[in-house]
Amino acid sequence: MSSLVVGxxxxxxxxxxxxxxxxxxxxxxxxxxxxxxxxxxxQLVGVVGDDFPESGIELLRSRGVDLAGLQRRxxxxxxxxxxxxxxxxVAHTLDTRxxxxxxxxxxxxxxxRDAEFVFLGNIDPELQLEVLRQVRQPKLTTLDTMNFWIExxxxxxxxxxxxxxxxxxxxxxxxxxxxxxxxxKAASQLQDAGPRYIIVKRxxxxxxxxxxxxxxxxxxxxxxxxxxxxGAGDSFAGGFLGYxxxxxxxxxxxxxxxxxxxxxxxxxxxxxxxxxxLERADSAGMHERYGRMAAITRVDAAAPTVQRxxxxxxx
Amino acid sequence: MSSLVVGxxxxxxxxxxxxxxxxxxxxxxxxxxxxxxxxxxxQLVGVVGDDFPESGIELLRSRGVDLAGLQRRxxxxxxxxxxxxxxxxVAHTLDTRxxxxxxxxxxxxxxxRDAEFVFLGNIDPELQLEVLRQVRQPKLTTLDTMNFWIExxxxxxxxxxxxxxxxxxxxxxxxxxxxxxxxxKAASQLQDAGPRYIIVKRxxxxxxxxxxxxxxxxxxxxxxxxxxxxGAGDSFAGGFLGYxxxxxxxxxxxxxxxxxxxxxxxxxxxxxxxxxxLERADSAGMHERYGRMAAITRVDAAAPTVQRxxxxxxx
Numbered sequence: 001m002s003s004l005v006v007g008x009x010x011x012x013x014x015x016x017x018x019x020x021x022x023x024x025x026x027x028x029x030x031x032x033x034x035x036x037x038x039x040x041x042x043q044l045v046g047v048v049g050d051d052f053p054e055s056g057i058e059l060l061r062s063r064g065v066d067l068a069g070l071q072r073r074x075x076x077x078x079x080x081x082x083x084x085x086x087x088x089x090v091a092h093t094l095d096t097r098x099x100x101x102x103x104x105x106x107x108x109x110x111x112x113r114d115a116e117f118v119f120l121g122n123i124d125p126e127l128q129l130e131v132l133r134q135v136r137q138p139k140l141t142t143l144d145t146m147n148f149w150i151e152x153x154x155x156x157x158x159x160x161x162x163x164x165x166x167x168x169x170x171x172x173x174x175x176x177x178x179x180x181x182x183x184x185k186a187a188s189q190l191q192d193a194g195p196r197y198i199i200v201k202r203x204x205x206x207x208x209x210x211x212x213x214x215x216x217x218x219x220x221x222x223x224x225x226x227x228x229x230x231g232a233g234d235s236f237a238g239g240f241l242g243y244x245x246x247x248x249x250x251x252x253x254x255x256x257x258x259x260x261x262x263x264x265x266x267x268x269x270x271x272x273x274x275x276x277x278l279e280r281a282d283s284a285g286m287h288e289r290y291g292r293m294a295a296i297t298r299v300d301a302a303a304p305t306v307q308r309x310x311x312x313x314x315x
Numbered sequence: 316m317s318s319l320v321v322g323x324x325x326x327x328x329x330x331x332x333x334x335x336x337x338x339x340x341x342x343x344x345x346x347x348x349x350x351x352x353x354x355x356x357x358q359l360v361g362v363v364g365d366d367f368p369e370s371g372i373e374l375l376r377s378r379g380v381d382l383a384g385l386q387r388r389x390x391x392x393x394x395x396x397x398x399x400x401x402x403x404x405v406a407h408t409l410d411t412r413x414x415x416x417x418x419x420x421x422x423x424x425x426x427x428r429d430a431e432f433v434f435l436g437n438i439d440p441e442l443q444l445e446v447l448r449q450v451r452q453p454k455l456t457t458l459d460t461m462n463f464w465i466e467x468x469x470x471x472x473x474x475x476x477x478x479x480x481x482x483x484x485x486x487x488x489x490x491x492x493x494x495x496x497x498x499x500k501a502a503s504q505l506q507d508a509g510p511r512y513i514i515v516k517r518x519x520x521x522x523x524x525x526x527x528x529x530x531x532x533x534x535x536x537x538x539x540x541x542x543x544x545x546g547a548g549d550s551f552a553g554g555f556l557g558y559x560x561x562x563x564x565x566x567x568x569x570x571x572x573x574x575x576x577x578x579x580x581x582x583x584x585x586x587x588x589x590x591x592x593l594e595r596a597d598s599a600g601m602h603e604r605y606g607r608m609a610a611i612t613r614v615d616a617a618a619p620t621v622q623r624x625x626x627x628x629x630x
Contacts, residue, residue, distance in 0.1 A: 181332075181401045182539060182540070182541065184539050185539060202520065205521075206520075206534070208534075215537060216611060216612075216613075217521075217611050218534075218612070218614065219521070219523075219533075222532065223499075224497060224500060225497075226497065253615060256614065256615065257614075260614055294616035295616075296530050296531060296532055298571075299575055299609040299613075300571065300609070301609035301610075301613075
């Protein structure tokens with residue numbers, strides 16, 4: 001039982017209408033690891049500079065995250081500066097400094113190569129392919145991507161898409177990649193290219209899972225205080241893969257539960273800046289929100305008027 | 316058992332990326348009536364000019380809609396000209412000609428005044444108040460509104476909101492009216508003003524019902540071909556109130572089922588221009604979609620990891 005994540009480890013400076021954080025712990029691999037570690041053993045592959053705070057390392061270690069694949073280089077850690085307005089579905093990037101991430105190549109330690117669940121964070125699709133060449137027999141490979149790669153590395157991205165089992169993508173991106181506005185059609189087109197599972201992330205509107213012929217629509221967990229949505233998608237991925245790894249299964253019911261846990265982990269993340277919301281997440285709180293998700297979405301399959309006789313005669 | 320609707324009867328000219336319709340049957344009262352008539356007897360209050368096509372009258376009659384409250388005036392029927400781009404959550408108005416609707420005052424026929432379920436379509440809140448003064452003991456009064464009235468008739472709108480049982484409103488509008496971006500907070504603020512039930516419509520992302528402390532989130536019915544979203548909200552209202560009227564109940568489980576039927580009726584409407592999609596809706600198709608809504612949203616309350624022992628020890 002182990003989940004491997006390859007992605008950015010970052011120091012983020014973020015401003016939203018609800019506050020700001022400076023050079024705070026962030027990045028795909030960090031959010032993913034903290035979320036997935038509630039379920040399973042996580043193996044992290046990424047790179048940091050010599051300015052990376054020891055407290056970040058300690059936090060990951062305290063959650064049992066294996067850092068054998070974390071490269072340490074001279075220079076500065078990847079930095080992202082962004083802001084959100086009231087519509088926190090949309091991040092506005094003010095500055096991106098790749099720093100040590102610019103020359104990063106993922107080297108998968110021997111001890112990671114039998115990982116069963118593999119998450120290819122939103123990095124250059126050519127690096128994602130490098131990861132796939134190094135792992136042996138994963139049960140489930142999943143990729144995330146973004147408009148930057150869709151526009152600049154489309155061929156490489158298409159090659160990764162053809163090789164992975166699952167694609168996590170947001171609605172604007174799947175529309176851009178497929179050229180298809182209707183999300184059902186776009187997902188169907190993407191499934192035809194290879195991946196058995198497509199998860200479309202819709203920010204505050206939740207997510208859609210396409211698994212074979214099964215479609216599952218789930219709202220975001222309703223949150224009273226959304227302060228910073230950075231890392232929500234990566235936390236979703238961590239909850240999703242971590243849960244599946246824990247079950248050691250990718251059956252449709254487990255996939256649905258995994259999407260709900262992804263949603264729940266994302267909800268903790270958005271409640272505070274950086275990883276502070278996720279740090280507060282524990283198994284009791286997580287299960288409480290899972291149960292609440294079941295309650296607030298419950299449609300009674302046997303509603304009274306489903307019986308024909310309740311409907312107006314002669315229509 | 317009867318549902319009363321007061322609202323526009325219109326001839327709409329609409330263009331979308333999927334086609335267009337010219338001077339086609341539309342308006343709140345028409346969409347509402349066709350949807351609600353699948354469940355109950357509908358009483359319509361509105362106005363048309365002498366150019367209104369007899370086929371429109373016949374269609375409403377064929378669904379058993381009572382037209383005693385439909386005023387006929389010399390002049391032209393209300394006309395709306397609009398277009399949608401790919402994002403069909405947003406209508407772009409090109410022209411609005413109120414015509415006979417400009418001087419409309421709702422006169423509720425004596426035979427309508429005992430209506431149990433009352434829908435105040437999106438009209439001047441002062442006219443909505445006129446309606447409330449004429450009905451006797453409705454079980455549930457519901458209003459819809461729009462940005463135009465929020466900006467121009469805020470005091471009158473607030474007075475109606477304080478008097479109705481339920482408010483149907485879209486997410487942009489509830490944010491504008493309350494000045495509160497978070498929809499949970501906005502709905503709570505609106506409930507404090509009086510209405511027991513708030514239904515926030517989110518277009519392709521579905522709807523949220525706030526009923527006392529109960530929150531229910533439901534996605535839109537996933538539709539492969541969305542051709543024209545005009546009338547979706549009014550069809551939702553028709554399905555919602557029609558269902559409750561049929562049950563003669565406003566218990567929480569019935570409210571949830573009513574929201575699902577609203578969602579289902581809206582899905583028929585968006586599949587074609589004007590009322591053509593709604594004309595094709597029948598009880599079998601409606602129940603089939605209701606069942607499908609239950610299936611595609613089902614979250615297993617007893618997912619394996621909800622059992623504590625499946626979660627990583629020591630976290």
